Amino acid sequence: xxxxxxxxxxxxxxxxxxxxxxxxxxxxxxAYYAGAAAVIQMALHFTGQTAQEASRNMQKLRMECxxxxxxxxxxxx
Numbered sequence: 001x002x003x004x005x006x007x008x009x010x011x012x013x014x015x016x017x018x019x020x021x022x023x024x025x026x027x028x029x030x031a032y033y034a035g036a037a038a039v040i041q042m043a044l045h046f047t048g049q050t051a052q053e054a055s056r057n058m059q060k061l062r063m064e065c066x067x068x069x070x071x072x073x074x075x076x077x
Contacts, residue, residue, distance in 0.1 A: 004036050 008029060016028055042061065046054040071077035 008032050
């Protein structure tokens with residue numbers, strides 16, 4: 001099962017122009033997988049926490065992503 005690969009493919013098809021240069025596609029894929037690896041590392045860290053601590057930390061991560069999305073939408077990121 002290649003869930004990360006499938007999500008990458010979906011992302012690539014929606015976001016990266018088909019005529020984008022190869023270096024852009026390569027760098028975007030590297031960044032995508034680095035982000036996936038970071039999320040996995042954080043999730044593994046959460047396994048040592050209580051359910052309440054893990055929930056609180058997941059909420060913080062979600063809020064961080066929402067703030068970043070707002071910055072993107074506003075053209076500041």
